[in-house]
Amino acid sequence: MTEMKAPDSARRSERSRRAIYEAALALVGEVGYPKTTVEGIAARAGVGKQTIYRWWPSKAAVLLEAFLDMADQAAEAAGPGGYEIPDTGDLEADLRTVLRATVDEMNTPVYDAPARALAAEGVVNAEVGAQFVERLLEPQLQLYVTRLRAAQEAGQVRSGIDLRIALELFTGPLAHRWLLRTLPLTHEYADQIVDCAVNGLAPRD
Amino acid sequence: MTEMKAPDSARRSERSRRAIYEAALALVGEVGYPKTTVEGIAARAGVGKQTIYRWWPSKAAVLLEAFLDMADQAAEAAGPGGYEIPDTGDLEADLRTVLRATVDEMNTPVYDAPARALAAEGVVNAEVGAQFVERLLEPQLQLYVTRLRAAQEAGQVRSGIDLRIALELFTGPLAHRWLLRTLPLTHEYADQIVDCAVNGLAPRD
Amino acid sequence: MTEMKAPDSARRSERSRRAIYEAALALVGEVGYPKTTVEGIAARAGVGKQTIYRWWPSKAAVLLEAFLDMADQAAEAAGPGGYEIPDTGDLEADLRTVLRATVDEMNTPVYDAPARALAAEGVVNAEVGAQFVERLLEPQLQLYVTRLRAAQEAGQVRSGIDLRIALELFTGPLAHRWLLRTLPLTHEYADQIVDCAVNGLAPRD
Amino acid sequence: MTEMKAPDSARRSERSRRAIYEAALALVGEVGYPKTTVEGIAARAGVGKQTIYRWWPSKAAVLLEAFLDMADQAAEAAGPGGYEIPDTGDLEADLRTVLRATVDEMNTPVYDAPARALAAEGVVNAEVGAQFVERLLEPQLQLYVTRLRAAQEAGQVRSGIDLRIALELFTGPLAHRWLLRTLPLTHEYADQIVDCAVNGLAPRD
DNA sequence: TTATAAGCGAGACGGTACGTCTCGTCTTGGT
């Protein structure tokens, strides 16, 4: 049993952590994930390599935290409501709004590059994949569950439907196009997905 | 000007190519994609490294061809019809059959490991991604287009719907769960997806 | 201008110093000089690294002082006379006694390992070498000068001879064998060196 | 049992070997042995690190071979006789010639720096020490044995004397001063050593 | 008798070099 003596996080250098986050995101954006190296991150952050290895187990873990940090800061800046799906009573319109926003995000390079890298790493590395899903994806999916539950209670969604499955009718196609780049991601595409999927969930006559 | 002198493919060693395919698939299955190296493939195939670099540009390209080769052989063994979606007239039943088969495939390790590796590489490397989509994914998606067109002509699918989008209602959610391992892939899940999606495509009253 | 503020030696922890000496000597004996590290000494002594760097400029300096301390304690234990070369009137016999004792010391691991390490460091690092010679070697060589002067005055050594050179006829060969391990160091060898060298110093007919 | 598969020395790059020798000797001369690193040698030689680790087990081994190579080239350039001790019949004069030459060599920086480094490493590392003695020192000592044997047969050296010990009367003091820098190495010093030592070896009346 | 400032243990930090691994290219015989 190799008892790892954990470093003392009270003494951790906040300055270094921030510099590492920034360097990691910048490098992934500039040279791509595979060419981003731990050495490169350390050099760019003006940090010793050991300072990275002391706090993270892998390049992917660094990037995941950097990305979460970026998302947290964005959420904070977005105002008190944070991120949630609007509820105007019109399910189709609300989901259109959200999916269009998601499409925009996926077309934004500073978001796209690291998110894509993390997703890819998670596909192949179960450990990272679990973290990616748990810390990044799942919170977002819960927003759909919440909104769809409201719709279900309002009678806009069939009562027998599992909402975890329902939400995948929206996010699944979007993620598919995003990850594999089969066809371009546009607002129109988002609208069409919402149209079909909402129809599929609607109560039968 | 770097004049690339192409190797003479007539003189190519068939024995080596087969050995490389087998070694690549075996290693990806055994140690995972990131730990599979070109050196390792060469050593296992009893082949010089240059023989790999002469014919393929990257580890991912080797694996892609190896995987296509495996798929071709499976298709050949599957009989004269090859792969196509059945058309019994009942769209929902036909798609259930296909999605259940796909779920089974994704739960088969010898298929899962290399396919997952290729998808992940394609997510991050546009070059590989394009190849992956064009040579592996697109032919399968066309089968859906064909079946859905028949359904549309039979009045089971709304006429205004873009079939490229329609098909993603089925494959998107499936791919999502498969790649990110959010929840287990089961026949029941396939059925539920088909249920909702077919409903969404159906003509409105 | 780097104003070096010297530490206050009055407040120095005696306990720490002793622990550092012991740790340094023990580690050099156990794992050898190159694998002995400042971190290792600190850990073994139960001491912070800074406590070493505060009082010594280098690993070699620590070991030198540790060794001198060990020698001092040995000398103290040896009785009031301390170390000196006996003078029975028989130069050859007296030197035989001393060289045999030196041979024994060199064959004692607790003496050999650190002494060898210090000598090696001194060979390559002039600073350490000077300290090694001045504080460790020179006092011992002076003992030879004293004894040989007595012999010279008694007419047993040619009058023209420089005693600094004379003594090297004894210590030089011994050191040579010890440091480079060309051949084993034995009492017989000591005797033969003394025989030849005393003969070489003797007045000519 | 870790069976090391030895590299094929027939395919070795002569160009790289020479570049490594030159870089190693140059660096030791310029920055000293402790600051000479394997990485530095590789960089200066325009060579990958692995090319060094493939052929040598350590920095010291590289330097030893580089030094031997330098010595071989010098010997080759020195003419057909190579290195040997002259025999004019006058033992004292012949040894004076040789020891003066040795003193000169030890005062030559390009010789001194690497030789000193190797000797120091050999003092502390028995493996290296054995190589140093066997490949560098022993051949030179044998020259003394040869010359002293001739003198012994000519009746200029006592018949009972072990020549391996006799030679150390000359080389021991010299090495002592050289390695530990106790006092300067001069021709006069060499002469005095020869004077005393030859006298010590001479037959007794 | 307290306060105050030093030394202390601990250990995180920016670095350098280690020795290993794999990359993609180049070279040498063998078939």
Added chain:
DNA sequence: ACCAAGACGAGACGTACCGTCTCGCTTATAA
């Protein structure tokens, strides 16, 4: 000409120590 074999230049890996730098915590004067 293609091949198996593998040496090569290059450079990232993750580890070990370097010497410096805070941290709180004794601990011993000097107010």
